[in-house]
Amino acid sequence: MRKVFDFHGGIHPPENKYQSVRTPIADAGIPPQLIIPLSQHIGAPAVPVVAAGDTVLKGQLIAEPKGFVSVPLHAPTSGTIVAIEERQIAHPSGYQAPCIVIASDFNDEWIPHSGTRDYRNLDKAQLIERIRAAGIAGMGGAGFPTAAKLSVREGVKIDTLVINGTECEPYITADDILMRERATQIVAGTLILQQLIEPSATLIGVEDNKPEGLAALRSAAEGTAVEIVEFPTKYPSGGEKQLIEILTGKQVPSGGLPADVGVICQNVATAVAVYDAVVLGRPLISRITTVTGEAVAQPQNFEVLLGTPMSYLLALAGYQPQKNRRLIMGGPMMGFTLPSPDVPIVKTTNCLLAPTEIELPTPTPAQACIRCGMCAQACPASLLPQQMFWFAQGKEFEKLENHNLFDCIECGACSWVCPSNIPLVQYYRASKAEILQLRRDNEKSEQARIRFEARQERLAAADAEKEAKRAARKKAAEERALQAAADGGEEDPIQAAIERAKAKKAAQVAGAADENELEKLEKAVVTTRKRLETASGKLEQAKTEGSDLVAALQTGVDKTRAKLNAAENALHDYQLANSDAPMENAAPTDAAQAAIERAMAARSAEAALSPSEKARAQLEKLQVRLEKSRAKLAESRDSGAEEKIIEALESTVERLSEKIAAAEQELQATEGA
């Protein structure tokens, strides 16, 4: 027997599973209309490849993936595309999303398809390709594209493949019944995954409240390298992180992936989908869904086509709407309420729960937190829910993050035990959303800052150019004066003396007066700029480290920048005011002189950091920034970050690329001049 570990906290809510496993899996049949949302997974929505009016066969591709973290969609049955339009879908916010609507022809005619029993001859890339092409996304709840999850980065060693048959949520029995009835397919799919990942251990983890499923899996896994691991029932042992801790004793680092501790986790239903895809060549077009709760007359499990309206499925189970006030997709702990029974079944719909008011009563108003600590005892992430509740009420986001709000898996254990009936998870969810929004806003202002800086640098470059030209003119004038003095010396000593006096005076004007005032101003500009640079550097560092000094540093930088602006303006004004006199004297007299002047101007400009150099430096800076943004983007794509984050990063990269193009042009222009 493999040693299993315990995780902190957890609860034992009433299981209520027996109601829906009394009968075998029923076939839900073909509804007249199927509504297939383009986004049933985490990542970018799929892109339709059919149009209204097209006829499609069962299993035909109707939408293809967009990017790496995305999956294709297939027609669940044969029929005609009626529309591609916005429909209400199953989503916590109850919003509408683009869907492909198919009118069934009830022939259920398959498109030609084939799989292979000899998957052992396929290499990894081919296997992953089949899984991707079948449109498989995690079926346990989150719906992360399976092919993306299986594409382990180079150099990461996976030593444990975990197949999740825990199903710890009350009421849901979709995985349970799958293990009872289709254990061979589960094991077969697991073996395919095993071939793909080559772990040293392959474990199917099941809670001990499913003896029938366990027995079926054990006999199916006999003689294979797949190990069935049984462990005590406790909610939420089916959470990916918790299951990994139970089976390996290791904790996934905060913000990291299971792969960081050498584990990949897949659901049992996903394993069956993999089997169907590889061996039978069938895309993912149906799933097992539990329909249960006291407001349905015959709670049971259905094999249901994706896109089937939930009302159709509910009717099959004998739904009594008058008894039901709250329709839940998922379980009572982590499921969400549906806006209407007409939304379609999707890849992640493992359960429809229609409870009566007595079964799951409307929450009573929250009482005061008595700091009893029951929530902290129950929290599987070892958080302090009561403290986080306190901070969430006061919108103290920094403290919330310090208390690791983002490690909360929203399992609901804390709310479940709270004697004061405080909807804790609701507070955490709202706070998370607000913090993410703030971060996005910051990102935006960061981009504005970059634009502002680029402008400043352009202006500074223009100033420097002007300054260089002026210095060149001054030098030329002086030289001319000296030349004149030397030329005229032989002819007329008096004239020469006058010339010398004039030259001296000019030098004094340009030198003494300027040296004091100008030098001071210049120094001010240089030192302020330096200060700004160090401050910006610090700010940058603080931002990447996520330090809490960011705000303070930002105001510092802003102030310094304002100072720099003031100093630059002062310098510029002074230069303008003082450049009049020498300019009059220095008016070029002939073409040759003008040519000399231009040459000299170029040389001295180079000495004082030429504009083209400036442009090049800026270009380099932008390129570094682009590199960084690209890396960040790739990273968040790999880790399957939120779609919106990825989008924001993508637009950053795009904008930076545009800027680089502009900077390159500018560089060419300055170099050409």
Added chain:
Amino acid sequence: MALMRITSPHAHGPMSTSKVMLNVLLATIPGIVVLTHFFGFGTIVNILWGSVVALACEALALKLRRRPLGFYLKDYSALVTATLLCVALPPYSPWWLIAVGIASAILLAKHLYGGLGYNPFNPAMVGYVVLLISFPIQMTAWAPPRGVGELPGLMQALQACFTPAAFDGATMATPLDLLKQNNSLLVKDLWRQSPQFGRWAGIGWEWANLAFLAGGAWLLYRRIFTWHAPLAMLAGLALMAALFNDGGSSASGGSPLFHLLSGATMFGAFFIVTDPVTSAVSVRGRLIYGAMIGILVYIIRVRGNYPDAVAFAVLIMNFAAPFIDYYTQPRTYGHQRGEGEK
């Protein structure tokens, strides 16, 4: 009918704050019965009158703070505060003493800080300390136990409460007082000389402590609180007593068993130290919190000027609880140890 939209979780466990409070109330019954057996009806009269005052104060405060009366009165927290304070008061206390104590507890210690859950100090102990400092004579007048003095009847108990001037009850030093004042006799001889001592500690006290222990054990069994704080307190107290027992000489502070079964030890451990609102929250925090109270109880009992020390020790540690919490944050899943303690 439109479907209801609410967020998860949709199920809720069986526990409620009212149930927690009700359980605490029930768990005090054995202790109250034993106290009544040994010291007469004084404690029960205390509690009945105290509860009336407490509910009135609570209603008044809620009214002033414009909170729904029915909803908040139903949490039973005012009754718990009243019961706990009245158990700690000497039996046969006059009505005004009880009223002042309860009013301090409910109005001052609880509602002035924002009501249940927001009070940093244990209301019952605040009430107790206010009385102890303001009316030291009344607060140290304990009745003699059954078998040592004569027990007043129920009528006399009521008289003691509501027409205190007409009541002339006997009082007697408690065993803790005796031991503290003793500096010439061996503990053994003191024991023999004073009728208040029983088998392990004071007559009546030892059984009352055991009864509160039983009530506490029941609450533990019902998972109303965890064992950490109360057991740490008892361990801290016993350890200190063992260290300074001095073999029962005239300088002895009393044996561990004597301290465990004297005064408000068990009552404090299971009904005061366990008050969730004012204690530390994490497991480690509760261990520290409880142990520190145990140690302080011993020091104040032996060195301080007051007969019992639980109230002071608890209030001092109420102060410290937020700091303890701050330094004992548990390690979050997926974090390195120490990372969460910045």
